[in-house]
Amino acid sequence: MIFEFLLYSVQEGLLFGILALGVFLTFRCLDFPDLTVDGSYPLGAAVFAFMAYRGVGPVAGMGAAFLAGAMAGFFTGFLHTFSRIPALLSGILTMICLYSINLRIMGRPNISLSENLGHRTVFTILRDFFPQIPEVYLRLAFLLGLVLVVKVLLDLFLRTEIGLAVRATGDNEALVEAQGINPDHTKLVGISLSNALVALSGALFAQFQGFVDINMGIGMVIAGLASVIVGEVLLRGRFIFWITFQVIVGSVVYRMATAIALNWGYVIGFQPYDLKLFTGLLVIIILSFPVVRERLRLKKVR
Amino acid sequence: MLRLERVSKCFFPNTPDERRAVRELSLLVRPGEFVTIVGSNGAGKTTLLNLVSGQYFPDRGKIFINGQEITYLPAYKRAQFLGRVFQNTFQGTAASLTIEENLAIAFRKGQKKGLKIAIREPMREVFKEKLSLLGLGLERRLRDRVGLLSGGQRQALALLMATLGNPKILLLDEHTANLDPKTAQKIMKLTDELIRDSELSALMVTHNLQEALSFGDRTLMMDEGDIVLDLSGQERKNVTIEELLERFSEVRHKKFAEDRALLSS
Ligand SMILES: Nc1ncnc2c1ncn2[C@@H]1O[C@H](COP(=O)(O)OP(=O)(O)O)[C@@H](O)[C@H]1O
Ligand SMILES: [Mg+2]
Numbered sequence: 001m002i003f004e005f006l007l008y009s010v011q012e013g014l015l016f017g018i019l020a021l022g023v024f025l026t027f028r029c030l031d032f033p034d035l036t037v038d039g040s041y042p043l044g045a046a047v048f049a050f051m052a053y054r055g056v057g058p059v060a061g062m063g064a065a066f067l068a069g070a071m072a073g074f075f076t077g078f079l080h081t082f083s084r085i086p087a088l089l090s091g092i093l094t095m096i097c098l099y100s101i102n103l104r105i106m107g108r109p110n111i112s113l114s115e116n117l118g119h120r121t122v123f124t125i126l127r128d129f130f131p132q133i134p135e136v137y138l139r140l141a142f143l144l145g146l147v148l149v150v151k152v153l154l155d156l157f158l159r160t161e162i163g164l165a166v167r168a169t170g171d172n173e174a175l176v177e178a179q180g181i182n183p184d185h186t187k188l189v190g191i192s193l194s195n196a197l198v199a200l201s202g203a204l205f206a207q208f209q210g211f212v213d214i215n216m217g218i219g220m221v222i223a224g225l226a227s228v229i230v231g232e233v234l235l236r237g238r239f240i241f242w243i244t245f246q247v248i249v250g251s252v253v254y255r256m257a258t259a260i261a262l263n264w265g266y267v268i269g270f271q272p273y274d275l276k277l278f279t280g281l282l283v284i285i286i287l288s289f290p291v292v293r294e295r296l297r298l299k300k301v302r
Numbered sequence: 303m304l305r306l307e308r309v310s311k312c313f314f315p316n317t318p319d320e321r322r323a324v325r326e327l328s329l330l331v332r333p334g335e336f337v338t339i340v341g342s343n344g345a346g347k348t349t350l351l352n353l354v355s356g357q358y359f360p361d362r363g364k365i366f367i368n369g370q371e372i373t374y375l376p377a378y379k380r381a382q383f384l385g386r387v388f389q390n391t392f393q394g395t396a397a398s399l400t401i402e403e404n405l406a407i408a409f410r411k412g413q414k415k416g417l418k419i420a421i422r423e424p425m426r427e428v429f430k431e432k433l434s435l436l437g438l439g440l441e442r443r444l445r446d447r448v449g450l451l452s453g454g455q456r457q458a459l460a461l462l463m464a465t466l467g468n469p470k471i472l473l474l475d476e477h478t479a480n481l482d483p484k485t486a487q488k489i490m491k492l493t494d495e496l497i498r499d500s501e502l503s504a505l506m507v508t509h510n511l512q513e514a515l516s517f518g519d520r521t522l523m524m525d526e527g528d529i530v531l532d533l534s535g536q537e538r539k540n541v542t543i544e545e546l547l548e549r550f551s552e553v554r555h556k557k558f559a560e561d562r563a564l565l566s567s
Contacts, residue, residue, distance in 0.1 A: 160417045161420045164406060167396075171398045172395070175396055178377070
């Protein structure tokens, strides 16, 4: 029972690892706190469901979700670079616009994806392909493979000329400009790619859960950020290869922690709706930790 | 060649905070000419460099590089003509990237960026060769992050990055001011070599009058947004620091006298 439950949270962690990589790209590489995520995540799920209901296969559906996410990110980037709207506000504006757009795409606040309705998902395809392997291992292997492929591709991207320029933009925008690169362009590329990954994660979750809900995006950006910083606390990698790896580890550990809180938290009166509070406090504690430690140190010195 | 024609830049115009940072300034810098610039705080030296690099656009006047007008060209588009190093040793490099990643950004300056892997082995050889010229042993630390370097090492790297893309003009804004005297001297020597070897034009702002006179071919003194003294050739060779200071207070006095005359008339 505990084992199964751990397996489930590992799957979730891997699935949301892709979202966390997207959050890492904006928050850490670009130094752009992008709140579009709360809208682009359900967007990916909604677009996937839209396609599934029209008989489009899951791979094409995930591709469509990826592109839709990129467009959402591009819009945020456009607001920021063209209209010079501050980063946080640009993301919030896109997020709020997406709420209505997602409803339009879905047609109603929640829809289910099920085999009874003739919807295929990557998971049903895999199961039909390898009927002898237990489904939970199949899912685990697939999600692990997929998140690692995404990680390796992202690593490669960050080592390309454009990827390097994206990272440099987050570090020193004036330098990038002085070296003849338009920082507006690198921001657009980074934010688009980030939200494409987030939407892909949403499309995967729709298949994993078998339904799409208009409110599924609430708090996802903080959940992604929690994964990123949990990974940082645990591993402290210095090179891209390890840093993206630690993001995924952070995501798995964070999902396990929330699963534990959900399953055994009832002892202290923890309810499912307390989960967002749990995540918020987790991020607050980790972010405050260095400052609090420094204050305590200064107090001792005095 | 750099040419400025009656360039003006005013911050917060028509408000009580109005700052006329550069006023009707004209200047011609010939190819390969190394110009040092001195002047008191707030004279407009940094603003002048910012106008050349495109950080700000002038309110009036025109700026040309090699005969091409660049007055309103966005900073990133004119970057191919320019290299720049600042006083703040963190400004000229990306601290979270490695030495080789920083150099890679500068290496392909002005060329379109694509999805090719940014750093390849042959490039590393070039980087090592260039870094060894600095004499700081950085050629053995290609994969160290720049944030780990000392201020002097960062500034040397920034200089190298600024000149790597074969710019026409090098802009230096008190780039040795935050370094200890010995390191400053080293960086200054390096700067001189880089400028001479690549036959660059250079504008170097410094508050060290000795440095201003001993390096370069020409010295400008700025005050209240304009050039008040322009020394070159024999005249510059013969001038001493004391005379320069005297000339400076003369200029200020004259202005002061003029102001008074204006007010009392
Ligand atoms: N970005 C800016 N905004 C407002 N005022 C500025 C700005 N940059 C420079 N100034 C003003 O312009 C004047 C010239 O400044 P600056 O060019 O930095 O002088 P310097 O480099 O010779 O010390 C000063 O009065 C300064 O306060
Ligand atoms: Mg200055």
